[in-house]
Amino acid sequence: MSDLRAFRPLVPGTQPEYDADVYGSTKFRAPKQQLLQVPTSLTEATGPQFSPSRYPSIIDISKVESGEAQGQRIVVEGQVTDEDGRPVPHTMIEIWQANSTGRYHHDGDQHDAPLDPHFQGAGRVFTDENGMYRYISIKPGAYPWRNHHNAWRPNHIHYSLFGPGFATRLITQMYFDGDPLLKYDPIYMCIADAGSRERLVAGFDLDLTMPEWALGYRFNIVLRGRNATPFEDSNDHGDH
Amino acid sequence: MSITTASQTIGPYWHLLPFEGWNDLTRFGATGDVITITGRITDGTGAAAGDCCVEIWQPRPEVENFDGFGRAATDKDGGFSFTTLRPEPVPGVHGRLGNVQQAPHVGLTIMARGLMKALQTRIYFEGDAGHDQDPVLNLIEDPARRATLVAKKTGAAAYHLDIVLQGAGETVFFAI
Numbered sequence: 001m002s003d004l005r006a007f008r009p010l011v012p013g014t015q016p017e018y019d020a021d022v023y024g025s026t027k028f029r030a031p032k033q034q035l036l037q038v039p040t041s042l043t044e045a046t047g048p049q050f051s052p053s054r055y056p057s058i059i060d061i062s063k064v065e066s067g068e069a070q071g072q073r074i075v076v077e078g079q080v081t082d083e084d085g086r087p088v089p090h091t092m093i094e095i096w097q098a099n100s101t102g103r104y105h106h107d108g109d110q111h112d113a114p115l116d117p118h119f120q121g122a123g124r125v126f127t128d129e130n131g132m133y134r135y136i137s138i139k140p141g142a143y144p145w146r147n148h149h150n151a152w153r154p155n156h157i158h159y160s161l162f163g164p165g166f167a168t169r170l171i172t173q174m175y176f177d178g179d180p181l182l183k184y185d186p187i188y189m190c191i192a193d194a195g196s197r198e199r200l201v202a203g204f205d206l207d208l209t210m211p212e213w214a215l216g217y218r219f220n221i222v223l224r225g226r227n228a229t230p231f232e233d234s235n236d237h238g239d240h
Numbered sequence: 241m242s243i244t245t246a247s248q249t250i251g252p253y254w255h256l257l258p259f260e261g262w263n264d265l266t267r268f269g270a271t272g273d274v275i276t277i278t279g280r281i282t283d284g285t286g287a288a289a290g291d292c293c294v295e296i297w298q299p300r301p302e303v304e305n306f307d308g309f310g311r312a313a314t315d316k317d318g319g320f321s322f323t324t325l326r327p328e329p330v331p332g333v334h335g336r337l338g339n340v341q342q343a344p345h346v347g348l349t350i351m352a353r354g355l356m357k358a359l360q361t362r363i364y365f366e367g368d369a370g371h372d373q374d375p376v377l378n379l380i381e382d383p384a385r386r387a388t389l390v391a392k393k394t395g396a397a398a399y400h401l402d403i404v405l406q407g408a409g410e411t412v413f414f415a416i
């Protein structure tokens with residue numbers, strides 16, 4: 001039986017706005033009309049469920065069959081929970097990133113940095129029953145983009161999560177502790193709340209670090225939590 | 241209470257993720273009333289949005305080997321297409337909106353460079369019964385805006401929806 005409870009509204013300021021002057025590509029893509037507040041029904045409360053049998057895990061992207069990628073090997077571990085601290089078990093996480101020189105294995109990336117034949121840059125892992133996930137990669141390089149003069153993206157790994165419902169879909173980016181580019185990055189900086197920005201930064205973790213092999217980083221992710229009421233009609237609040 | 245992790249744009253390089261064949265929701269062997277849904281996404285200048293990640297989710301029908309999920313990339317012209325099973329009505333919403341059954345629809349998520357958060361909406365289908373009673377369509381007063389969620393019937397089992405991210409004819413997007 002599916003969980004049919006609605007998801008709680010997001011805390012104001014903790015998410016970026018669609019319209020962000022500092023990020024040029026939002027100019028003609030951000031909707032101008034106010035979003036329609038829609039009550040939760042089966043379509044929103046539930047969502048696609050993935051299993052490794054149909055979506056096989058790719059846990060170690062630091063190498064391909066023909067050899068090892070160039071760069072600093074890293075192991076990234078973390079927990080996916082909801083806002084109430086409950087683990088989100090058996091949920092799929094997709095990741096993708098640039099190689100160690102800051103170049104994506106993608107036709108659209110024309111950055112003048114070498115491609116690495118041993119690095120494809122995409123992985124897929126599932127959380128366990130405690131919401132824990134782990135993968136192995138190499139530290140991505142910073143790369144230039146044309147948003148403004150001398151614009152460089154900080155080191156980052158892209159994340160895609162689904163969670164339990166259509167309403168919990170999350171695309172985000174993981175950053176690295178101490179990166180001097182963070183404070184100049186419009187995509188990172190357009191989140192108003194400093195705490196919410198800082199939670200996108202993975203911490204170096206000596207306990208996760210593997211001797212003579214890989215540096216460890218910890219990155220926890222929080223997905224939206226649910227209300228108490230099933231099929232809540234949000235329009236019932238506050239007006240009678 | 242913890243706070244939900246902040247959204248970031250999917251950027252221009254999300255195609256590194258696997259999605260080949262994922263726009264066919266019958267890919268695991270589901271059988272039934274097969275339909276095709278095509279669409280085209282344009283931006284506030286009328287230009288094609290050629291780098292979007294488009295996903296659909298439908299909780300119905302509940303049949304074997306159908307997980308209700310598909311992913312497609314928009315092409316240079318902003319176009320995308322899905323092959324799926326015809327969605328069925330889903331239970332309604334309690335409360336002021338009444339517990340009226342909802343007309344068949346699929347949930348739609350659009351992610352792209354320039355979108356700091358996913359855009360979510362629905363696709364309904366021209367010719368289906370129940371649009372007049374549908375509790376979500378009825379939240380939209382302007383008939384022209386309501387029509388932005390209804391895909392035109394282009395064949396016996398084919399539908400097409402134009403999606404406008406911004407400006408004149410802007411699609412109704414949801415806060416869920």
Ligand SMILES: [Fe+3]
Nearest residue numbers: 153156158251
């Ligand atoms: Fe990137």
